[in-house]
Amino acid sequence: MTVRDAIRTRGLPLPLPMRDNEPFHDAARHGELVFQRCAACATFRHYPRPICPACLSRDHTWERSTGRGTVWTWTVVRGPTLPAFEAKLPYNVVDVLMDEGVHFVSEVLDCPPGEIRAGMPVEAVFVPASAEITLVKFRRVRA
Amino acid sequence: MSQATIRDKAAIVGIGQTPFSRSLARSEYDMALEAILAACADAGISPRDVDGTVRYDMETTDEENLLAALGNPCLRYFVSSAWGGGGSASVIVLAAAAIAAGMASTVLVYRSRARGKESAYGKGAHLGGRYWERLDTALPGLNSWHVPHGLVGAFQEMAMIAMRHRIEYGTTDDHYAEVAVTFRAHAARNPHAVMRTPMTIADHHASRMISDPLRLLDCCIETDGAVALLVTSSERARDLRQRPAYVLAGAMGGGGHHIRLSTLYERTRRDDGAPRAARQLWAMAGAGPEDVDVAFFYDFFTPLVIMALEDYGFAQPGEGGPFVERGGLAWPDGRLVCNTNGGQLSEAFIHGFNNTAEAVRQIRGTSTAQVGGCEIAFVAGGNTDPTGAVLLRR
Numbered sequence: 091m092t093v094r095d096a097i098r099t100r101g102l103p104l105p106l107p108m109r110d111n112e113p114f115h116d117a118a119r120h121g122e123l124v125f126q127r128c129a130a131c132a133t134f135r136h137y138p139r140p141i142c143p144a145c146l147s148r149d150h151t152w153e154r155s156t157g158r159g160t161v162w163t164w165t166v167v168r169g170p171t172l173p174a175f176e177a178k179l180p181y182n183v184v185d186v187l188m189d190e191g192v193h194f195v196s197e198v199l200d201c202p203p204g205e206i207r208a209g210m211p212v213e214a215v216f217v218p219a220s221a222e223i224t225l226v227k228f229r230r231v232r233a
Numbered sequence: 234m235s236q237a238t239i240r241d242k243a244a245i246v247g248i249g250q251t252p253f254s255r256s257l258a259r260s261e262y263d264m265a266l267e268a269i270l271a272a273c274a275d276a277g278i279s280p281r282d283v284d285g286t287v288r289y290d291m292e293t294t295d296e297e298n299l300l301a302a303l304g305n306p307c308l309r310y311f312v313s314s315a316w317g318g319g320g321s322a323s324v325i326v327l328a329a330a331a332i333a334a335g336m337a338s339t340v341l342v343y344r345s346r347a348r349g350k351e352s353a354y355g356k357g358a359h360l361g362g363r364y365w366e367r368l369d370t371a372l373p374g375l376n377s378w379h380v381p382h383g384l385v386g387a388f389q390e391m392a393m394i395a396m397r398h399r400i401e402y403g404t405t406d407d408h409y410a411e412v413a414v415t416f417r418a419h420a421a422r423n424p425h426a427v428m429r430t431p432m433t434i435a436d437h438h439a440s441r442m443i444s445d446p447l448r449l450l451d452c453c454i455e456t457d458g459a460v461a462l463l464v465t466s467s468e469r470a471r472d473l474r475q476r477p478a479y480v481l482a483g484a485m486g487g488g489g490h491h492i493r494l495s496t497l498y499e500r501t502r503r504d505d506g507a508p509r510a511a512r513q514l515w516a517m518a519g520a521g522p523e524d525v526d527v528a529f530f531y532d533f534f535t536p537l538v539i540m541a542l543e544d545y546g547f548a549q550p551g552e553g554g555p556f557v558e559r560g561g562l563a564w565p566d567g568r569l570v571c572n573t574n575g576g577q578l579s580e581a582f583i584h585g586f587n588n589t590a591e592a593v594r595q596i597r598g599t600s601t602a603q604v605g606g607c608e609i610a611f612v613a614g615g616n617t618d619p620t621g622a623v624l625l626r627r
Contacts (some may be wrong), residue, residue: 096355164396168444
């Protein structure tokens, strides 16, 4: 075994919830996608952060997203990648522009690599990955 | 009274580098020191007279390592530039700022990387090899928002940024190939380049897709090697052994970072790091893109060169692709001759610093693809990071 083999990350990398984003992960575990929203100017934001970039207010609420958005940009990963993702190669990763105006990076589960398109409507689905972490993924919204 | 700036205050007077290779089987510390001694010898300055250092923040050879190896020179200024390759030109800005402010007189700037596939030698994120292969499985920071979905490394993040440029502007595979083929042709003239076999557009298109829209030949190579540059005051530079490359202007620009895709698209591109650096740079120089004789873009991936042409005003937004067509970046008579060493796509990937060394050679008149009458060279750091750029002049 080479040094490189010995140091490669084998397990599935998952978020480690921190003070600023714990409510997001708690909600995901219960099947809800939530974003921070400024209590002063009503602007949504993601990733979670302590103040509103639009008005600098520290007051915010966590609000449930419609879970819907459209694909803003995407890639199809064909390798190399980490061992934990090798079995599902090739797979897509998308940046979704949510109804709330925030961007969210995830994966569209039911979409073959050749069918991903910018502007494609998608909706959130919830995939438990551990006792603590549920990942927010997406599926296509069919007309 | 004129406004205080770093304009024309400092000059690059020494270049040093190791061989570049897929594998040198050496430590980053060892390679850094070889490059540093070579830069000092090139300038005719003793390493013991160095009183300032600037490094990339992820550089593993730190100030204490240097003091221990170089016999404890009297360091009085030592800083690092954040954001990896985004800071590859900012390190020169920081050196020039130290000299302009009188904080140091002889500033060493360096980068050493053991990143060949077999060069990993530790568990730390930046101890050789590919950083993304040793990510934590419990991610506390910004990586927690995309790595769990399989977006594990810079090449995949850049793919998504490049894809958006295609969606907006119709940038094509042929545009990407122009960049790769042109820089390979430059590398073929450079005996230090790792990749010197000629490449055709068909070769590019036939290379395997890594992460759509990036093919293998759209990606920089991973190599071992180090580069060091020595910076001093413009007054002192005139009396040294080499023709000085004066730092005409330099600027940094805060902005988005490629691992922060969720916030990258919160701002307009005009308010991202590279366009911000560009506005300051041209204002300080009293010059514009039309005055540049040779340019060095941070060519980690071909589409990012196309985007940087737009960010720095060499092309209008969306016109970077057409700009590179028909040898637009090619030595000797392209619209804008770029990356004459072969860049990071074909010479070596020393985090952009090999491009800066080549910019100095262009000013000296010693490049293997020398631009005739080269007066002004432009160098930019990675444009999908908080970044910076410098203009060097003869």
